[in-house]
Amino acid sequence: MFLGVQAVLRRNAVPGPAALARFVSHCGYSTASNSQRLAGKVAVITGAARGIGKATAAEFVRNGAKVILTDIQDDLGRAVAAQLGPDAAYARCDVTDEAQVAAAVDLAVARHGRLDIMHNHAGVTGRMVLDSVGSLDLADFDRTMATNARSAVAGIKHAARVMVPRRSGCIICTASTAGVLGGIIAPTYGISKAAVIGAVRAFAGELGRHGVRVNAISPHGIATQFGLGGLAQLFPEASEEELRRMVETGMNEMGGGTVLEVEDIARAAVYLASDEAKYVNGHNLVVDGGCTVWKGANKPAPAQ
Numbered sequence: 665m666f667l668g669v670q671a672v673l674r675r676n677a678v679p680g681p682a683a684l685a686r687f688v689s690h691c692g693y694s695t696a697s698n699s700q701r702l703a704g705k706v707a708v709i710t711g712a713a714r715g716i717g718k719a720t721a722a723e724f725v726r727n728g729a730k731v732i733l734t735d736i737q738d739d740l741g742r743a744v745a746a747q748l749g750p751d752a753a754y755a756r757c758d759v760t761d762e763a764q765v766a767a768a769v770d771l772a773v774a775r776h777g778r779l780d781i782m783h784n785h786a787g788v789t790g791r792m793v794l795d796s797v798g799s800l801d802l803a804d805f806d807r808t809m810a811t812n813a814r815s816a817v818a819g820i821k822h823a824a825r826v827m828v829p830r831r832s833g834c835i836i837c838t839a840s841t842a843g844v845l846g847g848i849i850a851p852t853y854g855i856s857k858a859a860v861i862g863a864v865r866a867f868a869g870e871l872g873r874h875g876v877r878v879n880a881i882s883p884h885g886i887a888t889q890f891g892l893g894g895l896a897q898l899f900p901e902a903s904e905e906e907l908r909r910m911v912e913t914g915m916n917e918m919g920g921g922t923v924l925e926v927e928d929i930a931r932a933a934v935y936l937a938s939d940e941a942k943y944v945n946g947h948n949l950v951v952d953g954g955c956t957v958w959k960g961a962n963k964p965a966p967a968q
């Protein structure tokens with residue numbers, strides 16, 4: 665590989681993008697998003713009618729998977745599946761109902777003979793406005809936990825039911841930077857996403873011994889309807905453009921104009937779902953520009 669780099673550098677004193685692309689392809693790597701990294705695999709994605717889930721479904725199909733998109737927004741979900749073509753189909757699945765999660769798994773097996781990838785992705789923000797722990801609304805807490813955390817456990821349980829006998833499969837659960845660090849957004853949401861990461865860690869050992877991997881992805885803020893809607897609860901007067909700026913500029917951790925987009929999370933999911941990640945188990949893949957690994961310590965200047 666080192667000789668290859670030297671050859672490229674000799675031919676092009678300053679290698680341009682085309683030369684680098686040729687080199688990457690020469691080495692057997694591909695940067696293309698349609699490189700069939702999931703060829704022949706069967707996937708179920710919850711919460712796939714819009715946002716990150718929709719982008720993930722598209723990326724999975726582009727990479728050769730057959731995908732069952734599920735959601736509670738039936739018209740939207742059907743339309744997205746139709747756009748994605750014959751390798752995509754839609755089925756209703758309210759993830760707060762274990763029987764519907766089980767049925768989505770069974771549908772994949774009935775239609776395609778197996779389930780290779782279970783992506784427990786659906787989620788809600790819950791109530792964002794909170795003055796103090798004393799104003800915590802436990803009914804909202806229960807609803808948010810049911811949609812974000814209990815659903816992931818149900819998805820792991822029922823995916824494992826069909827994957828373990830085949831000694832093969834990959835489960836991905838969408839968590840959040842809010843599950844890694846306190847204070848990113850409201851406590852209830854953060855607790856629900858910390859529970860998702862906890863579930864991945866709790867089941868990874870048992871499932872790994874049966875050839876099934878379970879991992880989490882923790883995105884940072886993205887200006888989807890979810891991200892904008894969450895902020896709109898806190899800033900009801902703000903316009904959509906202002907809310908978008910808060911996410912894309914205010915919450916941005918990266919310089920150089922790099923903004924976190926739904927496709928970045930979709931590609932992280934493709935990696936975890938692919939055989940390239942065959943030994944990655946129990947991991948929480950944060951996609952956050954470094955947000956959760958760095959905090960400046962308070963360093964008050966010494967008294968004069």
Ligand SMILES: NC(=O)c1ccc[n+]([C@@H]2O[C@H](COP(=O)([O-])OP(=O)(O)OC[C@H]3O[C@@H](n4cnc5c(N)ncnc54)[C@H](O)[C@@H]3O)[C@@H](O)[C@H]2O)c1
Pocket residue numbers: 710711712713714715716717734735736737757758759760785786787788811838839840841882883884885886887888889890891
């Ligand atoms: N956007 C962000 O800033 C961000 C950051 C970190 C994590 N996440 C997580 O990513 C996931 C999706 O986020 P998004 O930004 O794409 O949101 P989104 O609101 O655009 O999409 C979420 C989808 O989940 C569906 N859904 C909601 N409740 C459901 C239920 N009970 N059963 C089935 N489907 C249901 C919705 O109908 C919607 O289609 C969530 O788990 C969220 O917590 C988002």
